[in-house]
Amino acid sequence: MTSTTLTPSFDEQYVATRKVATVGRVEISDVTKSYGANTVLRDVSLTIEPGQVVALIGPSGSGKSTLLRAINHLETVDRGSITVDGRYIGYERKGDTLHELREAEILRRRTQVGLVFQNFNLFPHLTAIENIIEAPVAHKRLTRDDARALAEGLLARVGLADKADHYPRQLSGGQQQRVAIARALALSPKVLLFDEPTSALDPELVGEVLDVIRGLARDGTTLVIVTHEIGFAREVADRIVFLDHGEIVEQGTPGQVLRNARHRRTRDFLAKVL
Amino acid sequence: MSRIVAPRSETTAHAAGAATPATDADATTDDTTSASSATADAVAKSGPAGGRLDAGLRVVPVKHWGRWVLSAIVAFVILQFLWSLATNPQWQWDVFAEYFFAPSVINGLWLTLGLTVVAGVAGFVLGAVLAVFRLSKSPLLGAAAWWYIWFFRSVPLVVQILVWYNLGYLYPTLGLGTPFTTDFWIVEFPTTTLISAFAAAAIGLSLHQAAYSAEIIRAGILSVDQGQLEAAGALGLPRSIRFFRITLPQAARAIVPNAFNEIIGLVKGTSVVFIVALPELFYTVQVIYNRNQRVIPLLLVAVVWYALITTVLSIAQYYVERRYARGSVRELPPTPVQRARRWGAEQWNRLGDAHTAAAPPPPAQPEPVVTAAAAASDQYRTGGAA
Incomplete structure (x- = not known):
């Protein structure tokens, strides 16, 4: 690990x-x-x-x-x-x-503050890497390819480089929480x-x-x-x-x-x- | 190895056959080794069926007599029905064949499909808007959607279509102009040319469908876990992305089965448009059998077409549901097509194996590789036996 x-x-x-x-x-x-x-x-x-x-x-x-x-x-x-x-x-x-x-401005400012939940709240219909990519792309900070590169780096940082294409339900609780942390970090709060x-x-x-x-x-x-x-x-x-x-x-x-x-x-x- | 296996199987047989297994097993264990006595005890206690399956014992599965009898009855009923379909001349299959692809029937079929597509798409788009209105924080939007749904679920569809068709009695002309007046200085149309029979049917079906779809979509949206919205909010995802990328794909799991129910209902429900004399599938066959009195075979024509459409939609439903089940289970079960393909591949491989096994090795030039493999497998078998 x-x-x-x-x-x-x-x-x-x-x-x-x-x-x-x-x-x-x-x-x-x-x-x-x-x-x-x-x-x-x-x-x-x-x-x-x-x-x-x-x-x-x-x-x-x-x-x-x-x-x-x-x-x-x-x-x-x-x-x-x-x-x-x-x-x-x-x-x-x-x-x-x-x-x-x-609301749009609140949402933009809110990206300065990341939140990691008790129940992870990963998006179950998206893979680990898609969960991470979603926000930086939605905020038009990065292109999808750049966001993917960033997400791969973040997954490696939380020790889950090999789980990028797994859906949350295919991961253990600890792995899900680490993906959730990577997701929060993707906006560099x-x-x-x-x-x-x-x-x-x-x-x-x-x-x-x-x-x-x-x-x-x-x-x-x-x-x-x-x-x-x-x-x-x-x-x-x-x-x-x-x-x-x-x-x-x-x-x-x-x-x-x-x-x-x-x-x-x-x-x-x-x-x-x- | 064999020393332990033998007494154990002996004991099992003994315990299984005995009327009082406990005492009998105890008696037997006295003259076996201590290691096997524990196993024998366990086997005796758990009984012959719930016990161990090793030591080469034969397993006889439970026979489900009731299931066999019921299966036989059902098979008989099915065969009897099929037999009557084939032999009873009253079904008039020749008439069925004559009209199945008749141009008027095909035109009716297209009209049915057209109305279904228009009302299905318009109904679900408008339904989605209504569902969002009902869930909105604005009391006016929420109430408006509630009343819309109340109204269109209250008014019979037939009445609604008739009113649209006869709208000219209420409003002779429709147009754009000064609000709250009938001064249509921008454009003005006579209502009767604007709303044809098809338009009346399409509008009626769409508005009716929208009321029902709205509730289905709302149920789907409500079924999405609140934590998902919080997470989307914490990431600052904009409203549209939150709805279309996070909420809707998850709501779709609950929406899709009901939505297909509605669409399949709509295919047959379009037959109410006969009221404005639109020749869709069902109206067409009615017209034909009223002329030639071949009621049953013509009804069969409609039924078989409806069944075909339902079949196609049901298959589509399977794949759409599967698509939205991504991530909801650890691994999706294989589709029937995948299963059939896998089974086919297995049979093919087995055939190939049998073929290679059956082919005698070429006696003239024994290949060293094959010999080595055979020798190895021989050795393995010997080792296993010993």
């Missing part, structure tokens, strides 16, 4: 050799979001620096996934703002007003979001996906990862953010949050998952 080449020999080593990114700064300020009477995000503020790897952890229903989708504008927020490199995904700011953008990327995988397949994510972290892409893999979060994340009931309870380096949690809610949660 070629994916093993992505594994650094020492965890510390790749942190030291990480490339320095200049784009992909995400600013979330005072974001509130409710579904009816149910408030899922409460005045959440968070700044993610370019190239930073942030792990969002917390019990289910704590608002992690909603926050992730809000960054991508797949969910709209009720109050507050989210910008990527100073620009809103869904709006244009003119003075003190925000003008909602036309500034920020890549992962929504519990390994939760739907059999335990023995988790490693191959985490290897790929580790490689991305080393390449200096800004990553926001919602995960239940606390061990992985500790190893790969610069910062761990703990959410509960729609609020950021605690955040800091993995050492601070995982070993010396200040809040009781954090300690309770960690006691359950560790």
Whole structure:
């Protein structure tokens, strides 16, 4: 398996050799979001620096996934703002007003932020390589031939060069998720979001996906990862953010949050998952 | 090897024949080796049928007597019917043959096919638009599509075609001009010349078909997993690509079987256009048998043509469904044609093998290669036996 080449020999080593990114700064300020009477995000503020790897952890229903989708504008927020490199995904700011953008413009801006789903959501009627080609061609960034070359490179990078013409159902869960990551990378996003990327995988397949994510972290892409893999979060994340009931309870380096949690809610949660 | 096999098969035979297998097997295992006693035990417990198939035991499959009897009855009924078709002179096959390719029948057939194609294509295109309207976030578009579907499913098709045919009574002229007036200063036509019998039939069938197609297409679109739309949205795919490249190909799996049902129904449903005196297939044979009183053979003419069209459409459906099943199963089963070809190739190979085996080796010049191969296979066989 070629994916093993992505594994650094020492965890510390790749942190030291990480490339320095200049784009992909995400600013979330005072974001509130409710579904009816149910408030899922409460005045959440968070700044993610370019190239930073942030792990969002917390019990289910704590608002992690909603926050992730809000960054991508797949969910709209009720109050507050989210910008990527100073620009809103869904709006244009003119003075003190925000003008909602036309759908085509939102879709174009959304390509700066990639999203990898828990259930992969590969297009089942397209082969692995067709899944990857679709978006760059649709956005008229590349010709079909150039997109194919790019896709082949990306598949090689996730260790699946030989699976290009397989349909998703002919691949294992881990392989599907790696194709999904390659698909997100095809638009060279500034920020890549992962929504519990390994939760739907059999335990023995988790490693191959985490290897790929580790490689991305080393390449200096800004990553926001919602995960239940606390061990992985500790190893790969610069910062761990703990959410509960729609609020950021605690955040800091993995050492601070995982070993010396200040809040009781954090300690309770960690006691359950560790 | 043979030492273990022999007592095991003995025990199996014993256990199978005994009325109380457990005690009997126990008695037998006493004087066998410990290795085989475990196997014998297992065989005795699982019984003779659910047990192991090795050690050269013969397997007798279950006989399905009921299935055989029913098959025989069905075969008898089919043969009896075929026999009566061939021998009963009342079927009048000579009349059938005389009219099957008659010019008027063929013209009627073309009209049937023409109406089917027009109403099928227009119906499904308009149906797709209506389905998208119904799923749209605009309340006006959604409601308009709902009412359209309600209306055209409520009004009998015959009534609708008659109204289109007689539209001239309601609106003597049609044209373009100032809105909300009858001042058609751009173009104006008398309705009766604009809407012929064929146009009335085609419009009626298309609008009727659109209402039903809309619901079929909507069902297909709804069946596509929400995650697919999210993924397409996350990749920023534009709306048209999202619909035509992602949603529709996946919806097609649910749409195609129902769509072919509708089209096949439409082939025969076009016969309602007799109401505006259009000589399609069914109307044509009716006219002929009213003249010559050969009712049965002429109905057969229509039935056989309809059956032929349905056959062609059913084969088309098989391949279209197969096309949209790409990626939905790990491996598509072979088509009947592929299976027949594979079977043919196998038979051919077997024939070839038999031929080579039967041919005696040339005695004069024994080829060294053949001899070596034969020797090797000989050796293998000996080794296996030992």
